[in-house]
Amino acid sequence: MTTATAPPTAEVAPSGGGDKALRLLIVEDTPSDAALVALQLRRAKYDLTHKRVWTLSALRAEIQAGAWDFLVTDYTLEGFNALDVLGTLREMGSAIPAIIVSGTISEEMAVKAMVAGARDYVMKDNLPRLAPAIERELAEADSRRLRRQAEQDLRYGEERLSAILENSVEGIFVIAPDGLVEYANRSMLELLGDKRSDLLGASAIDLARTRFHNVGSDPLDLTRYALQGAGLRALREEIRLRRADGTEVPVTFSAAPIWMSDGSFRGTVVTVTDISQLQRQADELRPSIDSRRQVDAERRQPVPHMGKASEDDGQRLAEPPTTPTNPAHTCAAPSLGRPTPQLPAPHAPPHARA
Numbered sequence: 001m002t003t004a005t006a007p008p009t010a011e012v013a014p015s016g017g018g019d020k021a022l023r024l025l026i027v028e029d030t031p032s033d034a035a036l037v038a039l040q041l042r043r044a045k046y047d048l049t050h051k052r053v054w055t056l057s058a059l060r061a062e063i064q065a066g067a068w069d070f071l072v073t074d075y076t077l078e079g080f081n082a083l084d085v086l087g088t089l090r091e092m093g094s095a096i097p098a099i100i101v102s103g104t105i106s107e108e109m110a111v112k113a114m115v116a117g118a119r120d121y122v123m124k125d126n127l128p129r130l131a132p133a134i135e136r137e138l139a140e141a142d143s144r145r146l147r148r149q150a151e152q153d154l155r156y157g158e159e160r161l162s163a164i165l166e167n168s169v170e171g172i173f174v175i176a177p178d179g180l181v182e183y184a185n186r187s188m189l190e191l192l193g194d195k196r197s198d199l200l201g202a203s204a205i206d207l208a209r210t211r212f213h214n215v216g217s218d219p220l221d222l223t224r225y226a227l228q229g230a231g232l233r234a235l236r237e238e239i240r241l242r243r244a245d246g247t248e249v250p251v252t253f254s255a256a257p258i259w260m261s262d263g264s265f266r267g268t269v270v271t272v273t274d275i276s277q278l279q280r281q282a283d284e285l286r287p288s289i290d291s292r293r294q295v296d297a298e299r300r301q302p303v304p305h306m307g308k309a310s311e312d313d314g315q316r317l318a319e320p321p322t323t324p325t326n327p328a329h330t331c332a333a334p335s336l337g338r339p340t341p342q343l344p345a346p347h348a349p350p351h352a353r354a
Contacts, residue, residue, distance in 0.1 A: 022134070024050040025062055025096070027073035027085050036127060037072055037101060044131030056080055056088055063094050070134055075102035075109060075121075086116040095145070097137045101130065171251075171272035174258070175204045177265055191251070191272060193244035212253065213240040241272065250275050 028034040034052045075082040082100050100121040119137045122130045171188030184199045236254040252273045258266040
């Protein structure tokens with residue numbers, strides 16, 4: 001019994017020596033035409049690896065594998081055409097550049113193919129033009145890839161910066177050079193008690209006049225100063241912020257200029273930090289701190305009666321000490337005309353008398 005096998009839908013040709021590596025997918029139902037394409041590219045010094053497919057299912061499988069640098073397709077094939085090939089690339093989200101190589105293609109069909117995504121078209125009787133067209137499109141494909149990567153990196157950087165600002169515990173808003181608020185993060189909205197739509201586009205001067213109250217410096221002057229741009233330095237002040245519900249919160253108001261790389265003034269970034277918890281903690285600790293300061297002050301006071309000694313005290317300390325005496329064993333000092341009394345002789349012990 002003979003088992004029927006499905007007809008092949010693709011064939012692979014080995015690579016050939018060359019200076020420029022190229023992995024080429026050829027959509028062509030005529031093997032000899034595909035061989036002429038490969039020959040022409042090898043003559044152009046391409047180190048070519050190519051594969052021929054002639055059905056849309058085989059094309060999808062190869063696009064799914066994603067191992068190809070370039071695609072060349074005939075316009076008219078058995079059961080489909082180049083517009084179907086280009087549509088398949090588009091549906092699968094493939095960025096493989098494609099060129100049409102056809103023996104007969106009208107100007108109208110060429111325009112439709114270019115609109116559908118073809119990068120160029122080459123007539124089969126002018127194949128020497130194929131290699132320069134492929135080289136040009138590969139360079140442009142690299143440029144497009146780098147541009148897409150740069151745009152993707154830019155979007156990622158913007159999203160990352162936005163996430164950092166939005167998740168900051170400090171209130172941040174940006175004042176444009178025209179004096180209008182152009183950005184406010186979530187913490188700033190929570191501090192003010194406002195909606196983002198109410199704050200964006202608002203006048204920074206009006207915001208300072210109605211919502212910030214001075215403690216020392218006038219926040220209105222601070223805001224005007226922050227909008228000057230030229231010669232601006234960073235500043236930081238403690239002020240009081242009035243929320244939308246009328247309550248007030250002690251905050252630090254910090255502003256710094258935004259200078260671009262070309263030296264132009266882009267606006268002012270303002271940071272507002274709620275310090276009410278710090279002030280409560282300071283109030284709770286103040287009695288303990290005052291008590292400790294009082295104890296330290298008392299320890300530094302001089303001890304009473306330990307000052308300079310008097311002259312009498314010094315004289316008494318300078319006199320030599322007197323040895324106390326027993327009157328019973330002391331002889332009186334001799335005096336004129338009086339005999340010196342004699343002490344009685346001690347009694348002899350009994351054994352001495354015997």
